[in-house]
Amino acid sequence: MKLHLKIWRQNGPSAPGNFKDYEMDHVSADMSFLEMLDVLNVTLVKKGETPIEFDHDCREGICGSCALMINGNAHGPDTGTATCQLHMRRFKENDTIVIEPWRAKAFPVIKDLATDRTAFDRIMAAGGYISVNTGNAPEANSNLVGKDTSERAMDAAACIGCGACVAACKNSSAMLFVSAKVSHLAQLPQGAPERAKRVRGMVTQMDQEGFGNCSNTGACEAACPKEIKLENITRLNREMVRAAFTE
Amino acid sequence: MASIKLFLKSSVGRKFLVGITGLGLSGFVLTHMAGNMLMFVGPEAYNTYGHKLITNPFIYIAEVGLLAIFFVHMGLALCLALENKKARALAPSQKPSNCEKDARLGSRYMVHTGILVFVFVVLHLITFKYGPYYPVSYHGVEMRDLHRLIVENFKSPLYSGWYLFSMVILFSHLVHGFSASFQSLGFFSVRNCLIKKMGWAFAFIIAGGFFIQPIYGYFYGGN
Ligand code: SF4
Ligand code: FES
Numbered sequence: 447m448k449l450h451l452k453i454w455r456q457n458g459p460s461a462p463g464n465f466k467d468y469e470m471d472h473v474s475a476d477m478s479f480l481e482m483l484d485v486l487n488v489t490l491v492k493k494g495e496t497p498i499e500f501d502h503d504c505r506e507g508i509c510g511s512c513a514l515m516i517n518g519n520a521h522g523p524d525t526g527t528a529t530c531q532l533h534m535r536r537f538k539e540n541d542t543i544v545i546e547p548w549r550a551k552a553f554p555v556i557k558d559l560a561t562d563r564t565a566f567d568r569i570m571a572a573g574g575y576i577s578v579n580t581g582n583a584p585e586a587n588s589n590l591v592g593k594d595t596s597e598r599a600m601d602a603a604a605c606i607g608c609g610a611c612v613a614a615c616k617n618s619s620a621m622l623f624v625s626a627k628v629s630h631l632a633q634l635p636q637g638a639p640e641r642a643k644r645v646r647g648m649v650t651q652m653d654q655e656g657f658g659n660c661s662n663t664g665a666c667e668a669a670c671p672k673e674i675k676l677e678n679i680t681r682l683n684r685e686m687v688r689a690a691f692t693e
Numbered sequence: 694m695a696s697i698k699l700f701l702k703s704s705v706g707r708k709f710l711v712g713i714t715g716l717g718l719s720g721f722v723l724t725h726m727a728g729n730m731l732m733f734v735g736p737e738a739y740n741t742y743g744h745k746l747i748t749n750p751f752i753y754i755a756e757v758g759l760l761a762i763f764f765v766h767m768g769l770a771l772c773l774a775l776e777n778k779k780a781r782a783l784a785p786s787q788k789p790s791n792c793e794k795d796a797r798l799g800s801r802y803m804v805h806t807g808i809l810v811f812v813f814v815v816l817h818l819i820t821f822k823y824g825p826y827y828p829v830s831y832h833g834v835e836m837r838d839l840h841r842l843i844v845e846n847f848k849s850p851l852y853s854g855w856y857l858f859s860m861v862i863l864f865s866h867l868v869h870g871f872s873a874s875f876q877s878l879g880f881f882s883v884r885n886c887l888i889k890k891m892g893w894a895f896a897f898i899i900a901g902g903f904f905i906q907p908i909y910g911y912f913y914g915g916n
Contacts, residue, residue, distance in 0.1 A: 551782040616801065617777035621704075646696065649703050658780035659704040659773045662873035662883050663800040677882040683705055684879030690700035 573647030617658030712877030847910025
């Protein structure tokens with residue numbers, strides 16, 4: 447399959463950056479999207495050009511590294527999948543594919559398609575953990591959690607911290623991410639002791655990082671590879687109100 | 694106290710305030726629309742209702758409160774919107790992401806529709822509240838003939854057209870605003886079926902109510 451690629455090239459965080467065209471022949475439909483980029487990079491290296499920088503790690507949809515905006519869709523055209531789970535069979539002969547990095551002030555471009563998403567790590571460090579002793583395996587049996595509560599917490603825990611929600615949002619808001627982390631822990635008994643402190647810390651850090659404010663549009667939910675639900679943002683808002691009246 | 698302050702300064706807290714003031718304003722337009730329905734009963738009922746409202750001593754407290762709610766809603770929403778624009782940072786050559794199109798239509802234009810509603814409100818106050826004073830008296834009590842003023846204005850196709858256009862804008866603002874307020878307050882998600890339907894129903898009732906009034910004034914007023 448023949449493809450026309452338009453890829454964002456940018457030399458460094460403060461370099462201007464622009465789209466560059468690349469033509470590719472013989473792309474196999476069985477390749478994954480990232481393998482297609484690997485092949486392109488090999489040809490670039492052979493020609494003595496600088497390969498295209500992009501993030502990836504697990505290549506099985508669990509680490510959240512592979513952050514690419516493909517034809518204006520975060521993680522490409524499919525729903526509920528990360529870029530690394532996208533395959534070339536999704537494209538047709540002679541297609542033009544536009545590939546860009548995530549765009550948000552809080553996610554500065556490091557180089558080409560790679561962005562600095564350590565803002566998420568700092569948000570996590572501001573409260574996205576539990577510091578109580580949760581005990582050993584037997585405690586899991588004595589500490590009962592209702593089925594629907596555990597399901598809701600597990601669904602929220604599925605967030606891989608990729609940042610697609612920020613990339614898709616017209617406000618570059620990180621609320622879906624923060625709400626997933628808060629919802630995950632706030633609903634479980636282990637997360638209860640630090641419930642108020644956690645949400646206060648994470649929201650304050652989120653605001654400081656320069657993410658926008660949610661305007662309840664729902665674009666994040668549509669882009670999320672883990673299908674994190676908007677209900678979590680409602681829960682985050684609720685948790686913040688609750689925390690306002692808790693010391 | 695410190696945690697309340699932190700809450701009110703945070704993005705979530707300011708959204709909360711925009712939501713709760715938005716619901717307050719929704720309540721106001723609902724009573725305004727319902728009160729206006731008295732114009733169908735007749736000039737006397739309508740004018741007497743207006744007279745009772747403005748002669749009530751509590752009206753000043755209510756007006757100040759309403760004004761405060763209005764400005765908190767607008768000021769915070771604009772401030773949040775400016776922050777959002779700053780946070781986006783798209784390169785000049787870039788188009789917005791497709792996912793933005795998955796965003797609910799009204800939700801993408803809240804600032805625009807909000808500003809139009811504000812312009813409408815200012816003009817509306819100039820036309821009516823601070824407009825010409827026509828006296829009329831019923832049972833020996835003199836009052837303002839607001840009914841005449843309204844019908845006079847609605848008789849102009851230009852004015853009625855602008856009024857109807859503004860109501861379409863208000864409709865779009867309310868469809869998203871009503872349900873989104875409940876999300877910001879932490880009650881329901883905007884994806885919640887019931888709250889979505891309620892948002893549509895509320896916007897329909899308000900815009901629909903305000904819609905028939907100029908149409909009636911234009912065709913039948915003064916007969
Ligand atoms: S909420 Fe979804 S889109 Fe956002 S970081 Fe988590 S997995 Fe990625
Ligand atoms: S590379 Fe790990 S999620 Fe895609």
